[in-house]
Amino acid sequence: MRPSNILLTILVASTLILGSCVTNPDSPGLEYMPDMYRSHAVEAYVDYGMDPYYVTEESAMAQRATMSARKPVEGTIAYMGEDSTAKSLAMPYPFPNTPEGYEKAGLNWHSPLEQNEANAAAGEVLYQTMCTQCHGEKGDGDGKISENGHIVGIPSYSVKLADLPDGKMYHSMTYGKGLMGSHASQLNPRQRWEIIAYINVLQGGGEETDATADTH
């Protein structure tokens, strides 16, 4: 009888130890002091519906159904100081998302930034992040997504789009065109114009020329 008693003791002990190993993979684990971990003030990307400390069940459900990342109130304009460039960048884009708006933008919408090396260099950094995966390193439409066959037929800046006016580019970045979606949520107006400054360089085959600078 005695050896079986030892066996039983070991079994009970190992059950308890193993039991502590069962964890919920969706729980980050133990916290020292939860009331110092959770913000009372509403923070972005915190699901308050998950937190039993501060809310009732009804408000938890309401919170869960609401997106924490919100848009600015419609019609508000960010105050950008007295600088005329900053002011014009803060103004809303006047052309509607229609074929007519696209044509009008091509004729009437011009960059408040100068076509110079600094803006083109700033645009190049943004271009490498935001555009290369489709439009390609040099704007030839041969990005990795195109190479992998997911989106094909992307026109080249230096060939098919060599004469595309800045306003149409801005319109396409703001609203999207064809398969390209709107990038307005990812790029503010200044960043859009900086990228256009760099695309103007690509349109000229990668050389900064006077001709590209004179187009507007």
Place this chain on the structure above:
Amino acid sequence: MFRLERARKFKAVTQAAKSLILLAILSTGTPAFAGVWDSGDLVKGQALFNANCASCHKVTDEILAAPGLAGISDRWASSEEMMVLWIQDPQAAAETGDPYISSLIDRYVGTYGWMTGQAVSTEDVADIMAYVQNPPLDPSAAGSASGSDCPTIDYSAGQNASQGTLWFLILLTLFLIVALSAASVKRVLKNAVAGSDDETVELDGTYVQRIQLWAWDNRVFVGILSVFIGAYLVVIGYQGLMGIGVYEGYSPSQPIKFIHSVHVCENEIDCQYCHHSADESKHAGIPSTNVCMNCHKAVKTGARYGETEIAKIYDAIGFDAISGTYFDGEGNNGYASPQDSFGGEPVAWNKVHNLPDHVFFSHQQHVEVGGLHCQNCHGDVGKFSVGRIAPVQEINALVDDFPGLIQLSKPTLTMGWCIECHNKAEISFASSGYYEDMHDRLRDDLRGNEELRAFMEDGKATVKELGGWECAKCHY
């Protein structure tokens, strides 16, 4: 299989249509553009189609950013000249007042916009039509990343591990209960038999009594064993306590089986394309569904899970994959861009990188001013599936790929890890105007105290030397 069969059927139909048209052209005897449907070169046509048409049109009846071209010869057969003009200069074609072109404009231009006029000759159009009517049965171009060194991630593996352990424990407990009850029944019966027979047999005691008896008989062994067990429990307890607040390897489940390696490694999408607020906000940002749609308007079928996972994006944003357009709040279809009024339920991702509320951390400061790579803290996410906290050893191993990556020893996302990096990280004064100003003050300001100047004696300044170890830098 289905797709293949449909393509075959489609081919047969177009062949029939072609011969019909040929017959019509021959019988009417006006072969001005007789070549458009029939004289083209398929190989040249494929190249021309991919260069000029493929960004909006598909050769099937699927709508991409414009209607699919399947059956085009049926629709345009009556006026080939018009079609060539429509391709070369849509506005000029519209001015002719052709009834079919007017119907096209009414139906499609409002939603998809004007087609861009293409610089193609009539011969080119003939080549393109040859390709459109005889598309290859297997569009092999569609994203196969074979031969790349990107990991293939399969979610189905290792998902039931924790459930298996649970069942094991339940069975073990049941077994123990049965074994113990059986043993005690046996003991009671034995004692009863012994008592009734009036034999001088030592009665079995309870479990506790018997364990005490046994332990006293083997006290040396029990003593040594308990020392070991005690030491073991101390070590386990210490490790358990040290594990509180350490979240290395934490990777909660997510509502969509998102695969970072497909996006980052196979398709080379920059981290900051989706997490685009990393350089201007405290948060790197979880991309909203409209950012997903920038690619997934075209990519409707995933390589791993087909349409099910991508359809979750469509449900959230109100996209109709068949017509390629968006819904509004009233259920009307036909918008070219996402509608705010749709109000779909947002995708509720589970947060992976949790910092306690008493720590302030800003991505902007580290990405924009500090100029850190994302990989410095997040590891090689291009090899991950969903978000995961990379263990520090994994990050250290990346030093060959990312020169200047700082190797650390404390677990990722702990305070020890933060201040270790603040102690080691050198500041590059050339990287931004912010530090240049700081540098000038250290070097030139005569009022600057000797302590500050002393930092510069070894020719470098660390984050710590500029206040990176001040409590109030992160805790306030």
